[in-house]
Amino acid sequence: MAVDPDKIGVIAGSGQFPLLFIEAAKKAGRRTVLIAHRNxxxxxxxxxADEVCxxxxGQLGKLLKFFHSRGVGETVFVGAITKTKIFRDILPDIKALSLWNKIDSKQDDAILRAVAGALEQEGIQVLESTCYLQHxxxxxxxxxxxxPDNNQRLDIAFGWKNARAIGALDIGQCVVVRNRSVLAVEAIDGTDATIIRGGNLAKEQAVVVKVRKPGQDFRFDLPATGIQTIETLASVRGAVLAVEAGQSLLFDPEAMIRAADEAGIIVVGVSENLDGTLDY
Incomplete structure (x- = not known):
């Protein structure tokens, strides 16, 4: 089937990002063809969405067949996939198994880049997930x-350096620190679980730092925060959420900041200068 330029594929995980993308794409005049993941x-x-499968x-062959039948020539990855499901809730077809066996590292970026490569080999371009959502x-x-007070500023700088380091190893994008000690590092369990682990060790006043990975591919796996992040941090009496500005997503900003103010949590968007110093 010929490519329909009015259509855009949406490969969706969980959360509100897929819905926000669909709404924005429709405002831009695109028809949305959705790949929805069960559970x-x-x-x-x-x-x-206009059309849904x-x-x-792991059903990569089914995904490709659906997109081709609908004339999809462009797609995005939006929303989270629970990473632990790689080990317990996956149904790989022959196409996916063949791809999986070619991937040396089973880390986030390697898997997503491999899937994106498979799509593009089939003539389906993978766009940046923020193409309609720069706001x-x-x-x-x-x-x-x-x-943030002076001690918290020192913790932000310390956490930034360590978060950037684990990002370079494709481990995660977030660390929890207090008094220049790393209490938790994000791994396959995700940001909220990391905040709980680190916050429980800190007892209180935990500082959470979340950054992009070096060489972050904006087509997928962008860091994202929202009111749920604040609620999780408040549950462990955390003190600060520091996020890299312009390199991650913020959902429901007004509600998030209101919740942070009510909980006495500091939220700050941080930028890194050319000389490595932090600015906010």
């Missing part, structure tokens, strides 16, 4: 009423 993608996302993680980038500066 991940919300029903409201499926209801918003439900599948389980969702995390802003620069202190966003809350409270500002």
């Amino acid at each position: 991940e993608t919300g029903d409201e996302v499926a209801a918003a 439900w599948l389980k993680l 969702l980038f995390f802003p620069h500066g202190v966003l809350t009423r409270k500002k």
